[in-house]
Amino acid sequence: MERKVKVYALSTCPYCKRTKRFLDEHKVPYEHTDVDMLDDDEAEVVLVEIEKITGRRSFPVVLIGSEVIVGHDEERLRKALGL
Amino acid sequence: MTAEQGRVYCPVCLARFRFVDGWMEGDEVVCPICGERLTLRAEGGSWVGDRVAPMTEAEIRDRSENFAKLRGYRFSDVKEDVIEGLVGKQRRFGDFYCPCRMLHTPEYQCPCKPTRGGDVERNGRCHCGFFWK
Numbered sequence: 260m261e262r263k264v265k266v267y268a269l270s271t272c273p274y275c276k277r278t279k280r281f282l283d284e285h286k287v288p289y290e291h292t293d294v295d296m297l298d299d300d301e302a303e304v305v306l307v308e309i310e311k312i313t314g315r316r317s318f319p320v321v322l323i324g325s326e327v328i329v330g331h332d333e334e335r336l337r338k339a340l341g342l
Numbered sequence: 343m344t345a346e347q348g349r350v351y352c353p354v355c356l357a358r359f360r361f362v363d364g365w366m367e368g369d370e371v372v373c374p375i376c377g378e379r380l381t382l383r384a385e386g387g388s389w390v391g392d393r394v395a396p397m398t399e400a401e402i403r404d405r406s407e408n409f410a411k412l413r414g415y416r417f418s419d420v421k422e423d424v425i426e427g428l429v430g431k432q433r434r435f436g437d438f439y440c441p442c443r444m445l446h447t448p449e450y451q452c453p454c455k456p457t458r459g460g461d462v463e464r465n466g467r468c469h470c471g472f473f474w475k
Binding site: 269270271272273274275276294295302306316317318 | 420423424426427428430431434435441442443444470471
């Protein structure tokens with residue numbers, strides 16, 4: 260069964276772009292949220308959630324099933340996605 | 343001349359740097375802390391630097407090049423993407439804040455306070471991967 264992939268990113272962050280590009284290139288379907296494009300209140304809710312999951316407010320954050328990957332890490336992405 | 347008069351306030355890194363003998367009002371200088379190009383202006387008995395080309399892409403390009411030269415840092419292959427991100431931050435949040443953080447306060451204006459404070463020496467790179475040792 261395909262695991263749900265969720266990406267939290269910033270629209271201005273180069274490494275977030277690379278992560279999205281990597282997923283696109285490997286035809287991995289994913290949901291994504293550009294946190295900086297949300298309204299302030301909404302962004303804060305998401306930031307608190309990200310901090311709860313990762314312990315910090317760094318981007319990108321990729322959730323693959325129960326796996327949490329912070330930062331652009333192709334090796335971990337490949338492993339978690341079985342590529 | 344008082345110590346205050348002998349220093350120039352930089353509106354980017356919010357610090358004061360040493361006024362060099364021979365400088366005059368209207369001269370263009372580079373902030374030795376953050377690399378910003380500034381025009382000297384006397385204000386109330388002390389010196390202030392005004393940003394030469396505020397809020398332009400040229401400003402952040404010049405500032406980052408100057409900062410890298412001052413510290414002996416280099417850029418990586420994400421340089422142009424980071425510049426694009428910084429310009430995006432300026433458009434949406436009003437100034438050149440770190441493109442990889444959700445922090446839009448003066449201390450996170452590029453080069454941010456942690457970077458000016460030695461993050462590149464400690465980690466080999468700044469948080470955004472713009473400046474590298």
